[in-house]
Amino acid sequence: MYRDKKLAEMYETSPLFSIIVPVYNVEDYLGKCIDSVMQQSVSNFELLLIDNESTDSSRDICMHWAKSDARIKVFSQKKKGPAATKNTGLQHATGTYVVFVDSDDYIVPNLLKIVLSTIEENNAPDVIYFNYSTLQHDELRENNLILNPGGLSTSQAYRSQFMVGGYGGFAWNKVFKRDQIREKQFNEDLFYLEDSVFVSEVVNSNPRIVAIRDSLYVYRQRKASITHVRFSTQKLTYVKGMDILVNTVPKEYATILIPEKKFAEIDFAAKIFLQKYSLYKSLKRSFDNDLIVNENRTMLRPFPKFILKVSDYSFGLAVSFFALHDIVKQFFKMLHLNEKSQGQS
Numbered sequence: 001m002y003r004d005k006k007l008a009e010m011y012e013t014s015p016l017f018s019i020i021v022p023v024y025n026v027e028d029y030l031g032k033c034i035d036s037v038m039q040q041s042v043s044n045f046e047l048l049l050i051d052n053e054s055t056d057s058s059r060d061i062c063m064h065w066a067k068s069d070a071r072i073k074v075f076s077q078k079k080k081g082p083a084a085t086k087n088t089g090l091q092h093a094t095g096t097y098v099v100f101v102d103s104d105d106y107i108v109p110n111l112l113k114i115v116l117s118t119i120e121e122n123n124a125p126d127v128i129y130f131n132y133s134t135l136q137h138d139e140l141r142e143n144n145l146i147l148n149p150g151g152l153s154t155s156q157a158y159r160s161q162f163m164v165g166g167y168g169g170f171a172w173n174k175v176f177k178r179d180q181i182r183e184k185q186f187n188e189d190l191f192y193l194e195d196s197v198f199v200s201e202v203v204n205s206n207p208r209i210v211a212i213r214d215s216l217y218v219y220r221q222r223k224a225s226i227t228h229v230r231f232s233t234q235k236l237t238y239v240k241g242m243d244i245l246v247n248t249v250p251k252e253y254a255t256i257l258i259p260e261k262k263f264a265e266i267d268f269a270a271k272i273f274l275q276k277y278s279l280y281k282s283l284k285r286s287f288d289n290d291l292i293v294n295e296n297r298t299m300l301r302p303f304p305k306f307i308l309k310v311s312d313y314s315f316g317l318a319v320s321f322f323a324l325h326d327i328v329k330q331f332f333k334m335l336h337l338n339e340k341s342q343g344q345s
Contacts, residue, residue, distance in 0.1 A: 015071075017045035017112060018178070019099045020089030022082055023062060024052040029104040029220065030061050036106035038069065041113045045099075047072045048089045053079035058103075081234075083186035083194040086171070090185070098178050100171040104220050111216040115175050118212055122151075126180040126207035129160065129167045132217040142215045143168075152209040155250070160211070161199060162253045164299065169196030173217050180207050191234040193241025200249055236279070238264055239286060251294075258295040262287055263304045266311060270322035284315055 019037055023030060037047050049062040051074065059076065066072040077088050086100065097119070101107055111130075118128050129152070133142045146165030147156070160166035167173060172195075184201055186194045203209075242261035246254045265287045273280040297305055303325075311318035 015044055015046040015095040016116070017042075017097050017099055017175075018089075018093035018095030019045055019047045019101060020050065020086060020093065021047065021101050021103050022050050022052060022085035022089065023054060023058050023103045024079075024085070025054050025056045025058055026103040027054075027056040027058050027061060030058055033101060033103050033106050034061075034065050034072075036109070037101065038065075038072075039109050040107075041110055042116055043071075045071060045112060046093075046095060048092055049074045050085045050089045051076045052082075052085045053077065081188060081191045081194070083188045083190055083198075086186045086194075087188065090181070093178060096178060098176045098181065100174075101217075102172055102219075104222060105172065106218050106220075108216050108218070114212070114214050114216060118210055122210045124177070125151075125210040126177045127202065127209045128175040129157075129209060129211035130173055130175075130217065131167070131213055131215040132170075132173045132219050133215045134219050134221050136221040140218070145213060147211070149211045149213045152211050154203055154206055157203045157209050158200075158249055158253050161196065161203070162249070162256055167211065169193075169199045170219075171195040171198060172219070174199065176202065177207075180205070187241075187244070190237045190241045190244075192238040193245070197241055197244050200245055204248065233279075235268060236283075239268070239283070243286075255294050255296040256299055258290055259297045259300055259304070259308055262290050262295075262308060262311065263300070265290075266307055266315070266318050266322050269315075269319045270326060273319060273323075287311070287315055 021033060021037075026033075034047070034049070037045075047069075049066070049072065051059045051062055053076070059074075062072075062074045066074045073092070075088055075092060077085065089100075090098065097115075099111075099115075115128055115130070119125070131143050131145055133140050144165060145167070147160055147167070152160060161169045181202060184198065184205075186198050188194075190197060239261060242257055242264065246257050246261065249257070265283045269280050269283045269287075297308060300308070307318050307322055310321055
């Protein structure tokens with residue numbers, strides 16, 4: 001029995017859940033993702049597959065699944081960033097609640113059932129947070145939550161987003177009431193941190209949030225960290241995303257984000273200073289602006305702490321240390337690959 005009459009009415013007349021899956025070149029993982037949605041024990045949902053102009057067989061996989069079930073709808077768009085793809089999904093969503101699933105990940109069979117129970121038991125909250133597990137090298141590890149489940153205040157939600165042991169700033173381990181995010185969009189200028197900026201904007205609107213401890217999502221960690229992949233100008237949007245967060249979240253959390261932003265600026269500067277000096281100067285200006293802001297480095301790992309300590313004396317010296325670190329790391333990686341290939345021959 002629904003205590004929220006509006007929810008009861010909408011459950012009868014439209015999908016309760018809109019599940020949005022952005023798709024781009026994931027032919028090896030997409031089938032598992034879609035199957036995990038179709039295996040849900042709650043059937044009142046629509047699955048929106050948003051193809052971002054894939055060049056592999058991903059779109060064909062989407063169309064194949066759509067022919068088998070009327071709840072599956074496929075939309076195509078010209079290649080844009082992940083934010084634009086999610087916004088396309090939001091434009092077409094008709095459910096009372098919205099769920100996001102990355103196309104190389106998958107969800108557990110009872111996700112919708114547990115979320116629905118949470119909705120009923122808590123009189124239809126605006127947002128539901130749930131835990132997740134990480135899959136890497138065939139090893140599944142559950143996120144080590146240190147926060148107690150239950151209702152989250154705005155302050156607790158921010159703490160959960162930015163502190164170790166929280167739910168993080170991902171869109172994919174949260175369920176949003178569509179009315180709560182109807183006027184919101186993912187920032188299409190961002191190719192990184194678009195989720196965190198979106199979640200922060202939702203939290204800032206003072207929604208009623210309920211968090212549960214159940215691990216309902218499997219995040220497949222197959223991509224390298226942003227600080228260790230080949231540089232592209234799109235990665236500069238990580239710094240832009242950090243800027244947005246620093247200027248919109250409460251000060252106590254901004255002081256945690258500033259060191260992460262400075263470390264990213266040094267990282268990117270180390271990768272481009274020989275080829276793109278104008279971008280290097282832009283990153284240094286951004287870094288210099290951060291110097292006047294209070295910061296809290298206690299959350300950083302040892303290497304970022306060391307680099308930022310060097311940067312206290314010289315931005316250029318910190319960049320040089322980081323560049324040397326990248327060269328040494330690449331050398332040992334090549335050495336390892338060479339030894340591995342010789343062992344196989």
